[in-house]
Amino acid sequence: MVVANRRTDKNSIMTTVPYLAGALILAIIPLFLSRYGQGLMTRFLIFALFAMSYNVVFGYAGLLSLGHAAFFGAGGYAVALLKLHYNVDLFWITAPFGLLLATFVAALFGIVALRVTGIYFLLVTFALGQMLYSLAWNVKWLSSKGMQGITGINLPDLGIPGFSLDTTSFYYMVLICFIISCILLYRLVRSPFGLALVGIREDESRMEAVGYNVWLYKYTALVISGAFAGIAGVLFAYYNFFVSPNHLGIATSFLPMVMAIMGGLGTFLGPVIGAAVFIFVETFASIFLPQRWPLILGGLFVLTIMFAREGIGVYLWKIWEKVSHRYGIVEG
Amino acid sequence: MKLNQTKGSEKSTWASTDSSTILKLADIHTYYGESYVLHGVSMAVSEGSIVALLGRNGMGKTTSIRSIIGFTPPRAGVVWFKGKDITNLKPYRIAKMGVGLIPQGRKILPSLSVKENLTMAARRRGKAIEWTLDRVYSQFPILEKRAYLKGDLLSGGEQQMLAVGRALMTNPDLLLMDEPSEGLAPKIVRDIGTIIGQLKEQGLSILLVEQNLPLALGVSDHVFIISKGTIVYESSPDELEKNEAIKVKYLCAT
Amino acid sequence: MESLRVEGLSKQFGGVQAVNRVTFSVEVGDRVAIIGPNGAGKTTLLNLINGQLAATSGSIHFFGKDVTALPTYKRAHLGQARAFQIISLFQKLTVMDNVLLTLHGTRSSRFKMFRPIEGFTDVHNKAVQTLRTLGLWEKRNEPVSTLAYGEQRRLEIDLGLALEPKLLLLDEPSAGLTKEEGLEIIGVIKGLESSNTVLIVDHDMELVFEVAQRIIVLHYGEIIADGTPDEIESDKRVREIYMGLD
Amino acid sequence: MSWFVINLLNGVSYGMVLFLIASGMSIVLGAMGITNLAHGAFYMVGAFVGWTVAVKLGATLGLGILAGGLAAGLVGLAMERGLLRHLYKQPNEQVLLTFGFVYILSNVCLWVWGGWPRMPFTAKFLTGSFEIMGRAYPKARIAIILFGLILGVGLWWLQDRTRMGAIVRAGMDDKETTMGLGINLELAFAVIFFISSFIAGAAGVIGAQLLGVRTDLGMEVLLLALIVIIVGGVGSIQGALLGGILIGVIDAFGKALFPQMAMFTMYLTMIIVLIVRPTGLLGRKI
Amino acid sequence: GTAHAAKTIKIGSILNLTGPIAFIGPLFKNGIVMALEEVNYTVGGRKIELIPEDAAADMNVALEKAKKLVERDEVNIILGPLMGDAHMAIAPYLANKKVLTASFYCGDIELTKYKNWFIYPTTLVGLTAPVGYYAAELGHKTMITAGTDYAGGHGFIKGIKMAFEEKGGKIVQEVWWPVGNKDFGPYLTSLKKADTIGYFVEGPSAAQLFLSQYRDFGIKIPLLGTTLAADMPQQITSQLGDWVLGLKGQALYMADMDTAINKTWVKKMTKRFGQAPGGLEANSYAITKTILAALKATGGDDSFDKLWPALLKVKIDTPQGPLAVSPEGVALVNNYIVELKKKGDQYYWDPIKTYKAVEDPRLKK
Numbered sequence A: 001m002v003v004a005n006r007r008t009d010k011n012s013i014m015t016t017v018p019y020l021a022g023a024l025i026l027a028i029i030p031l032f033l034s035r036y037g038q039g040l041m042t043r044f045l046i047f048a049l050f051a052m053s054y055n056v057v058f059g060y061a062g063l064l065s066l067g068h069a070a071f072f073g074a075g076g077y078a079v080a081l082l083k084l085h086y087n088v089d090l091f092w093i094t095a096p097f098g099l100l101l102a103t104f105v106a107a108l109f110g111i112v113a114l115r116v117t118g119i120y121f122l123l124v125t126f127a128l129g130q131m132l133y134s135l136a137w138n139v140k141w142l143s144s145k146g147m148q149g150i151t152g153i154n155l156p157d158l159g160i161p162g163f164s165l166d167t168t169s170f171y172y173m174v175l176i177c178f179i180i181s182c183i184l185l186y187r188l189v190r191s192p193f194g195l196a197l198v199g200i201r202e203d204e205s206r207m208e209a210v211g212y213n214v215w216l217y218k219y220t221a222l223v224i225s226g227a228f229a230g231i232a233g234v235l236f237a238y239y240n241f242f243v244s245p246n247h248l249g250i251a252t253s254f255l256p257m258v259m260a261i262m263g264g265l266g267t268f269l270g271p272v273i274g275a276a277v278f279i280f281v282e283t284f285a286s287i288f289l290p291q292r293w294p295l296i297l298g299g300l301f302v303l304t305i306m307f308a309r310e311g312i313g314v315y316l317w318k319i320w321e322k323v324s325h326r327y328g329i330v331e332g
Numbered sequence B: 001m002k003l004n005q006t007k008g009s010e011k012s013t014w015a016s017t018d019s020s021t022i023l024k025l026a027d028i029h030t031y032y033g034e035s036y037v038l039h040g041v042s043m044a045v046s047e048g049s050i051v052a053l054l055g056r057n058g059m060g061k062t063t064s065i066r067s068i069i070g071f072t073p074p075r076a077g078v079v080w081f082k083g084k085d086i087t088n089l090k091p092y093r094i095a096k097m098g099v100g101l102i103p104q105g106r107k108i109l110p111s112l113s114v115k116e117n118l119t120m121a122a123r124r125r126g127k128a129i130e131w132t133l134d135r136v137y138s139q140f141p142i143l144e145k146r147a148y149l150k151g152d153l154l155s156g157g158e159q160q161m162l163a164v165g166r167a168l169m170t171n172p173d174l175l176l177m178d179e180p181s182e183g184l185a186p187k188i189v190r191d192i193g194t195i196i197g198q199l200k201e202q203g204l205s206i207l208l209v210e211q212n213l214p215l216a217l218g219v220s221d222h223v224f225i226i227s228k229g230t231i232v233y234e235s236s237p238d239e240l241e242k243n244e245a246i247k248v249k250y251l252c253a254t
Numbered sequence C: 001m002e003s004l005r006v007e008g009l010s011k012q013f014g015g016v017q018a019v020n021r022v023t024f025s026v027e028v029g030d031r032v033a034i035i036g037p038n039g040a041g042k043t044t045l046l047n048l049i050n051g052q053l054a055a056t057s058g059s060i061h062f063f064g065k066d067v068t069a070l071p072t073y074k075r076a077h078l079g080q081a082r083a084f085q086i087i088s089l090f091q092k093l094t095v096m097d098n099v100l101l102t103l104h105g106t107r108s109s110r111f112k113m114f115r116p117i118e119g120f121t122d123v124h125n126k127a128v129q130t131l132r133t134l135g136l137w138e139k140r141n142e143p144v145s146t147l148a149y150g151e152q153r154r155l156e157i158d159l160g161l162a163l164e165p166k167l168l169l170l171d172e173p174s175a176g177l178t179k180e181e182g183l184e185i186i187g188v189i190k191g192l193e194s195s196n197t198v199l200i201v202d203h204d205m206e207l208v209f210e211v212a213q214r215i216i217v218l219h220y221g222e223i224i225a226d227g228t229p230d231e232i233e234s235d236k237r238v239r240e241i242y243m244g245l246d
Numbered sequence D: 001m002s003w004f005v006i007n008l009l010n011g012v013s014y015g016m017v018l019f020l021i022a023s024g025m026s027i028v029l030g031a032m033g034i035t036n037l038a039h040g041a042f043y044m045v046g047a048f049v050g051w052t053v054a055v056k057l058g059a060t061l062g063l064g065i066l067a068g069g070l071a072a073g074l075v076g077l078a079m080e081r082g083l084l085r086h087l088y089k090q091p092n093e094q095v096l097l098t099f100g101f102v103y104i105l106s107n108v109c110l111w112v113w114g115g116w117p118r119m120p121f122t123a124k125f126l127t128g129s130f131e132i133m134g135r136a137y138p139k140a141r142i143a144i145i146l147f148g149l150i151l152g153v154g155l156w157w158l159q160d161r162t163r164m165g166a167i168v169r170a171g172m173d174d175k176e177t178t179m180g181l182g183i184n185l186e187l188a189f190a191v192i193f194f195i196s197s198f199i200a201g202a203a204g205v206i207g208a209q210l211l212g213v214r215t216d217l218g219m220e221v222l223l224l225a226l227i228v229i230i231v232g233g234v235g236s237i238q239g240a241l242l243g244g245i246l247i248g249v250i251d252a253f254g255k256a257l258f259p260q261m262a263m264f265t266m267y268l269t270m271i272i273v274l275i276v277r278p279t280g281l282l283g284r285k286i
Numbered sequence E: 001g002t003a004h005a006a007k008t009i010k011i012g013s014i015l016n017l018t019g020p021i022a023f024i025g026p027l028f029k030n031g032i033v034m035a036l037e038e039v040n041y042t043v044g045g046r047k048i049e050l051i052p053e054d055a056a057a058d059m060n061v062a063l064e065k066a067k068k069l070v071e072r073d074e075v076n077i078i079l080g081p082l083m084g085d086a087h088m089a090i091a092p093y094l095a096n097k098k099v100l101t102a103s104f105y106c107g108d109i110e111l112t113k114y115k116n117w118f119i120y121p122t123t124l125v126g127l128t129a130p131v132g133y134y135a136a137e138l139g140h141k142t143m144i145t146a147g148t149d150y151a152g153g154h155g156f157i158k159g160i161k162m163a164f165e166e167k168g169g170k171i172v173q174e175v176w177w178p179v180g181n182k183d184f185g186p187y188l189t190s191l192k193k194a195d196t197i198g199y200f201v202e203g204p205s206a207a208q209l210f211l212s213q214y215r216d217f218g219i220k221i222p223l224l225g226t227t228l229a230a231d232m233p234q235q236i237t238s239q240l241g242d243w244v245l246g247l248k249g250q251a252l253y254m255a256d257m258d259t260a261i262n263k264t265w266v267k268k269m270t271k272r273f274g275q276a277p278g279g280l281e282a283n284s285y286a287i288t289k290t291i292l293a294a295l296k297a298t299g300g301d302d303s304f305d306k307l308w309p310a311l312l313k314v315k316i317d318t319p320q321g322p323l324a325v326s327p328e329g330v331a332l333v334n335n336y337i338v339e340l341k342k343k344g345d346q347y348y349w350d351p352i353k354t355y356k357a358v359e360d361p362r363l364k365k
């Protein structure tokens, strides 16, 4: 597992350069892409956010959860239900509602799941997630007519007269949400609270002894993480135009987990890298080898584990450190 | 038993060809990765005797034990056990040949119950008197009382007894004891001394690593002192007892 | 003034009575050692005082306040600090992070989100100061696991002290240390201010007799003797049960 | 009365299949601390190989079970020796690796056997039904119950009468010390993992009668295994057996009594168990 | 690229190449490929390019692929996907983008409101209505319906029920099991008394389990339903076993249908793909043929506004029988009641009654 090996007094150019470069690329690249490419980028940003939110509980607090889709799905269903039953499209209503619903679900989950630790936490969160999944299957109110899931969602209405979103502007809207979330999450993991999560991951009983209410930290982390997952879910519903029970269930829960591990757990940017690798490999493998893409994806997981155990993100970071030393961006 | 004193890092010649020698280390050199810890250690344990290996912190006592049992095989030199070269065997093979280990820090297996800790490695080797669960329990009655407790919930002293019992359950011919008195109350330290004596009577050979000088001198037949990865002194316990200079120089004793 | 009062405290694990109706009280500034055979219940007693274990019966008062039912972290806020029998530093975290985590623990800043930890300058300065006095400043960015055993022990104890606790609980601080290192620890304890109360568990009699003004002897969870070092040294039962003399 | 008995039998037979599915995963989880998400995929491999032997090649069901178990066992062994071995005590990496194997094995089965599902199969002499309390009851289901019981007893013996379980847990705690006590740990790890995968594969053949043979079994069976482990508790054969039968019986009576809530009853049971006993009915306390 | 794009007509297809029903995708694709090869990938002087995509039996992926086809490949025609949920998921998007979409196997009547769907062979209800009629004709008075509890399942069961009740029959019990149900024992042991069971199971795997458990529990009430198996490849039918002989149900296509067009088609398919075709290939073949006919009528113009009216006028003959299109975009084709029989060691479905151009009762009004 990756250590949050922070260097409190490290040269700031070295750390900021990759971030700024990343932001710049995200801002400019879509201009050169087709609408499909923009869509793919949008999808990537949404899942990167989802994976980052997951990283807070898993990577930082060390809680291996298999029910994170519940929060993501809750955000999505909030949007979909508002549209289906009340025909509300206005982003400024749907987004806060989605956020609240996801937070609420996370708050409920936490009460049940945080009574146990380790592998049992994984099992309990899995059970809770599947419970919501089966609700979404069976409760008619949670589906459009003639299907399981809710369809008919359009791009969000921002309430600006004379302006409606298209693929490109929606991408930028997602990018803004993503960057704001990134800044918040970055500050979160660098804060005393964030460091406390790492401490809890390493040794709960010592944390108690030096004055931390461990349960409360874990609970808060889960709820905050649920909120960010909820935002990702809201954006996803708009991107995807419909939500299905699957978005609450285990298949979706696996995604942020795989992305976070693949990119580098407990590192800030790891999940983003993981999401990028996952989304793009999956997409292109399935375009070029429609029948064999699962093999490629599965193989990729295995290779990552065997050759970049700490995650692809950490691997790249190490290369960057080497390069930046060699070219004197940072004095060694 | 021959008792001659060697000076400096001169190699031990003691009992080198004696067929009653059960364990012999011939000029072993051991490394942890890059760091060179044992600079040619030679010593021997003859059958049925207790040999104490003394020395200050970090001098290489544990490393010697680890070299014997195969955790960190020496890069040069040979370890002989019962006339066989065991230098590069896997630890479990060495143990199966009759080497029992009581590691430093006890290394109780936390997720096993006391009973499981004992039975896990139990082995019968067709001796006249064998160590069995019942016998270990009668030797350490507290273990029977705690039989179903997880190993790591025992107190420090109870863990030490468990570690001894666990090693005995493998019915070894040679017992490697690494600081069995660490963390024990003064009385238990004395008890340990008694137990070691009893084990010897039952025919076990023992290599005892100790920092507790009185304990070591009280039970052993022969003493080696290690310093900075080489054997710097050997003698009978009585002789060492009298040699204040050596004690001050290598054992920090006053 | 009374710092800690323990009354009729018991802890039962299944059939094991690890601590049995223990009653004693400690004045502010006292240096008290708890000794006893292995398995006597010393560690368990510290766990009860510190809240890592819940008492089966009895009560614990800390500066007049009943803390029997309080969770550990609240007791830490009231001024208890603890060094463990087995080193419990965060092995994978850097030395600096270990210090920061410990220092924030008893400050309200510990729950601050969305503000970088470096921004809390008072805590940060204190951390820097702690590391410099310990001589660990150069190693601040190394994981704790790379420190030598003795250094880790020192760090653990000093972190306990850095919290300026009213009550310091030390479980076998000298275990695994060399004589010299052990002497250093003795020095640290002796140098503490008189407002600190110290409860110390150790098997090293030299250390115990050096620092303690009072010794409590536990046996099968019960107090069998309580007195000054001289009294204890001459106590027949203690000599027999603990030292194994005559 | 006969309604009750029949449904009980339904539940127990389904429960036995669940037990078979979960037991191997539970052993590996409890003893080696490995969350093997590929366990369901091993089941699938076993089912396909068993089908090939018992149906395609026309051998007996017994041979099919053996072949399915062996095939899955070998795949498991290869995964453990080749890859997982380097990842002990690294649950996150294990999760990703084994999840990757779900994808890989599913796709390989698709490649080798094609995507079409296979008809449920069983031995010739087990087709058809007995008369039980005036109702026809499938012979194959009775056979499943018997087989499950036999395997359960075998595993229980392995767990309690041999030191295997303790040895593997010891190895997880402290590899070095365990080896120093004379235990060939690598062998023990390999054996346990092989047994676990073997059971999964054999279960794939036995369970074919109830679950069919398809390339998407990997995920589905994994879910079932997780549910049983949650209810029964991690790490013990008794737990897997109790969990499996409980879920099976509740599922059967749930379907019979509240058919609209079918999927729900299972999850509801799970949640109730979690609330009452978060570590499962027979799970080790943590 | 636009000049080039104007030259080729791109046809996208959303197939299930991986996932639980992975065997279906390649078969659908074979039918499409055959139809396109027959016209040498050209129509009205323009080249045709087929772009197959994998939906992995997941409606999310289906939508993802639909977007990809529209936005990246700029197709105007999409064939598939198969599953009803996927239809619903992609329908609003594709209606909005004005893409002519063809369902591979039925579709909910809801789809007709989008006016861009070619629903083949008919709606869910339309497909199974003959089962209800036939049950009444056999003289059955009472029926148990049993089906999978999801939107598609409800549609199919509704078809049986509406038709049976229209002819005076009575439903005595409705049994529903959840999607993915494996153990039918509890349902089979709680059946009431009735003359027949009108059933629908969601796929070949579940159908296999249902049938074998129906046998094992010794249920004697005769089954009538959508014999999905009849539309499935020989690989499925051949596994069924002698005890299923006599099973009756509805089907759209039988490999040995005695028409000239079918015989030559089967021969061609067998030669081209090395295995005898079944109902799935017949479906996608007929769909592609229909689209090609419409494209021919527009002279190779694949813009939606031209293509849609042309499609509604298509009348062709296919291996399944004659085909026309209703004003709502629903195909009008023959529907057969078949019985499983055996000749030598070959199982085959014998058509014992034909219902011509059956329509959804709700569309007739």
Ligand SMILES: Nc1ncnc2c1ncn2[C@@H]1O[C@H](COP(=O)(O)OP(=O)(O)OP(=O)(O)O)[C@@H](O)[C@H]1O
Residues within 6 Å of the ligand: B032, B035, B037, B055, B056, B057, B058, B059, B060, B061, B062, B063, B064, B104, B211
């Ligand atoms: N795993 C290791 N990696 C690197 N160096 C090590 C390792 N273990 C021990 N050492 C070093 O090897 C030297 C000898 O250590 P060893 O443990 O053998 O000493 P010892 O005599 O047993 O001391 P003690 O009385 O403290 O147990 C020491 O300098 C120690 O720092």
Ligand SMILES: Nc1ncnc2c1ncn2[C@@H]1O[C@H](COP(=O)(O)OP(=O)(O)OP(=O)(O)O)[C@@H](O)[C@H]1O
Residues within 6 Å of the ligand: B146, B149, B153, B154, B155, B156, B157, B158, C013, C014, C016, C017, C018, C036, C037, C038, C039, C040, C041, C042, C043, C044, C045
């Ligand atoms: N969680 C527990 N469950 C059951 N028994 C326990 C538990 N923890 C400790 N014990 C038992 O309680 C007794 C007291 O243990 P404790 O650790 O307090 O002893 P100690 O006085 O600290 O001994 P040492 O000096 O050896 O560390 C021991 O017999 C131990 O086996």
Ligand SMILES: [Mg+2]
Residues within 6 Å of the ligand: B061, B062, B063, B104, B178
């Ligand atoms: Mg040592």
Ligand SMILES: [Mg+2]
Residues within 6 Å of the ligand: B155, B156, C042, C043, C044, C085
């Ligand atoms: Mg203790």
